[in-house]
Amino acid sequence: MSGRDGARSLRAVNLNLLPILRELIRHRSVTLAAEHLNLTQSGVSEALRRLRAQFDDELLVKAGRKMVPTAVALALAPRLEDILGATEDLLKPARFDPADNEREIVIATGDTVSLALAQGLIDRLARHAPRTTVHFVTVDAVTRSDLDEGKIDFLIIPRRIVPNTVFDEEGLDRFTVYWEDWVCIARKDHPRIDGVLTLELLDELPSIACRLDNQSYLHGALPGRRGPDQIQVSQFTLLPMMVAGSDAVAMVQRHVANWFAAFLPIALHELPIPFPQLEVCAFWSSFHRNDPIHAWLRAELQDIVAQGRSEWLPGEGGFMPDGSGGG
Known part of the structure; x- marks a missing residue:
């Protein structure tokens, strides 16, 4: 039989009748098969009639008060069990255990998000998915x-920072990872800062800022400052280390300042001019929507956020999972 003839024959077969044939052969009774399938006896009898025509065989014949499978039916029985059993297994929800996963998850983001999530991810991966790697890559390219196309699992960036002409979020799934606000940092023993940091003093002091790229979608310039930044770098997490050893000030996300203040002699100061909060969102495509390891990691990220300060931050304040404001 040619491939075309085989396809034509398969289209002519009502595959919905095969489970009924399996139960008829198993129970050798229209009544019992109907009860097991939760069908009417007349419905099973009609199915048997159509099966006989389909296979050109009686399939089950009466022998006294019983029904006996024909030789054709007995030959079909093990093949039916294999085919229908495999089909039922295919349709069962896949059992997923993160401990068995060996795939790399790629997250494109900035250094501040990596700092925020890495500790919680390390703990969870070590406990539940020890063979899974989370690879943080820069968002540049x-x-x-x-x-x-599934080359990147997640893109985690502040929402509405990048123009739609560069990154269009339409059609992507997302959730808000956290909200964060901003503070000014300076070294603890700064000779000119005593108490509240005023706008006039801020404009007099040297400053360091983060400028991610030439388009400056996210530029950590101190608000209200009229003078230029003496130094610009491409990573926010460099700023606390540079501030700790100089008289310069810088603006960073509060959680970054809290994290480094536990290890470096830096102090946090509220900004003299309010600066908008950032809504940091995770984006992914429908390519990964039903991917088990992807769904597991999404839940873990949300749990890390729910744990908040006690798990991520060696200090007070920082993330605002509900966008209500910082501490």
Whole structure:
């Protein structure tokens, strides 16, 4: 039989009748098969009639008050069990255990998000998914197609910072990872800062800022400062180390300042001019929507956020999972 003839024959077969045939052969009774399938006896009898025509065989014949499978039916029985059993296994929800996963998860983001999530991820991966690697990569060369094609698992960036002409979030799944606000940092023994940091003093002091790229989608320039930044770097997490050894001030996310203040002699100061909070969101495409390890990691990220300060931050304040404001 040619491939075309085989396809034509398969289309002519009503595959919905095969489970009924299996139960008829198992129970050798229309009544018992109907009860097991939760069908009417007349419905099973009609199915048997159609099966006989389909296989050109009686399949079950009466022998006294019983029904006996024919030789054709007995030959079909083990093949039916294999085919229907495999089909039922295929349709069962896949059992997923993160401990068995060996895939690398790629998250495109900035250094501040990596700092925020890494500790919680290390703990969870070690406990539940020891063979899984989370690879943080920079967002510099990431495109929307990288998400759509599954090359990147997550893009975690502040929302509405990058223009739609560069990154269009339409059609992507997302959740808010956290909200964060900003503070000014300076070294603890700064000779000119005593108490409240005023706008006039801020404009007089040297400053360091983070400028991610030439487009400056996110530029950590101190608000209200009229003078230029003496130094610009491409990573926010460099700023606390540079401030600790100089008279310069810098603006960073509060959670970054809290983290480094536990290890470096830096002090946090509220900004003299309010600066908008950032809504940091995780984006992913439908390519990964039903991926078990992806769904597991999404839940873990949300749990890390729910744990809040006690798990991530060696200090007070920082993340605001509900966007209500910082401490």
